[in-house]
Amino acid sequence: MNPDFIGRSYPPSAPYLVGREKVREFARALGEIDEVYFDVDAARARGFSDVVAPPTYAIRLSMAAAENVVMDPDLGLDYTRVVHGDQRFEYARPIVAGDELVATVTIDGIRSAAGNDILTTRAEIRTVSGELVVTSHSTLVARGSDV
Amino acid sequence: MKLPSKSFPITRETLIRYAGASGDFNVIHWNERVATDVGLPNVIAHGMLTMGLAIRVVTDWLDDPSRLLDYGCRFTRPVVVPDDGEGALLEVTGKVTSIDDGRAVITLAAVSAGVTVLGKATATVRID
Numbered sequence: 001m002n003p004d005f006i007g008r009s010y011p012p013s014a015p016y017l018v019g020r021e022k023v024r025e026f027a028r029a030l031g032e033i034d035e036v037y038f039d040v041d042a043a044r045a046r047g048f049s050d051v052v053a054p055p056t057y058a059i060r061l062s063m064a065a066a067e068n069v070v071m072d073p074d075l076g077l078d079y080t081r082v083v084h085g086d087q088r089f090e091y092a093r094p095i096v097a098g099d100e101l102v103a104t105v106t107i108d109g110i111r112s113a114a115g116n117d118i119l120t121t122r123a124e125i126r127t128v129s130g131e132l133v134v135t136s137h138s139t140l141v142a143r144g145s146d147v
Numbered sequence: 148m149k150l151p152s153k154s155f156p157i158t159r160e161t162l163i164r165y166a167g168a169s170g171d172f173n174v175i176h177w178n179e180r181v182a183t184d185v186g187l188p189n190v191i192a193h194g195m196l197t198m199g200l201a202i203r204v205v206t207d208w209l210d211d212p213s214r215l216l217d218y219g220c221r222f223t224r225p226v227v228v229p230d231d232g233e234g235a236l237l238e239v240t241g242k243v244t245s246i247d248d249g250r251a252v253i254t255l256a257a258v259s260a261g262v263t264v265l266g267k268a269t270a271t272v273r274i275d
Binding site for chain 2: 028032060093
């Protein structure tokens with residue numbers, strides 16, 4: 001990979017509108033039982049504007065945005081060998097249905113270890129009006145082709 | 148201090164449901180032929196599914212999603228999900244490892260088939 005890409009930011013992703021049914025579907029897939037993820041009135045009674053997305057819902061935004069990075073031919077990452085190494089979210093607040101979000105990805109690090117290429121990215125997930133909601137840190141590992 | 152632990156059964160149905168809900172249709176999470184072709188023991192669960200289930204130990208305990216400030220983990224080993232009518236079992240335990248300035252750090256342990264599947268899984272929550 002090209003180390004000159006450290007610090008590079010990519011243009012923000014297209015706005016993603018968080019749908020109420022999509023939140024419910026995601027919560028159901030994780031077996032969530034708390035009504036805050038399903039019931040609008042329950043969510044509002046607890047101070048949220050709409051149903052709350054489970055914490056890992058943020059990956060939808062960051063992974064879609066990271067795809068542009070991973071697929072960038074100038075970066076030189078072999079995306080067919082990429083696995084998700086680790087993941088961290090910093091939450092300013094939970095994502096809720098109705099949020100319209102954009103993700104801006106920056107390359108935080110590029111290194112090689114044990115024959116693997118390791119790429120760390122940071123995606124800032126903001127509302128279209130600029131409010132920071134979640135920062136997602138992902139480490140992607142391209143496994144060495146000789147193993 | 149320990150949090151109430153949880154066990155999550157993961158079957159092929161769980162994986163297909165999660166694939167649809169998350170938009171992650173990577174074939175190694177539903178196609179045994181492809182999974183074994185690339186050297187995996189069988190179909191494996193999405194790392195993000197494992198991560199999403201594990202944090203329920205924290206969020207169900209917190210009872211307020213806005214108290215979760217930070218959550219991270221390493222995907223150390225896959226959860227292998229055989230098509231044997233039983234699938235896999237993910238067992239998650241959590242304990243508070245530090246409290247400082249209104250924030251608690253919770254360390255999670257996620258185990259399936261006797262193997263630790265998430266590394267350095269920690270969540271920071273607001274407790275003030």
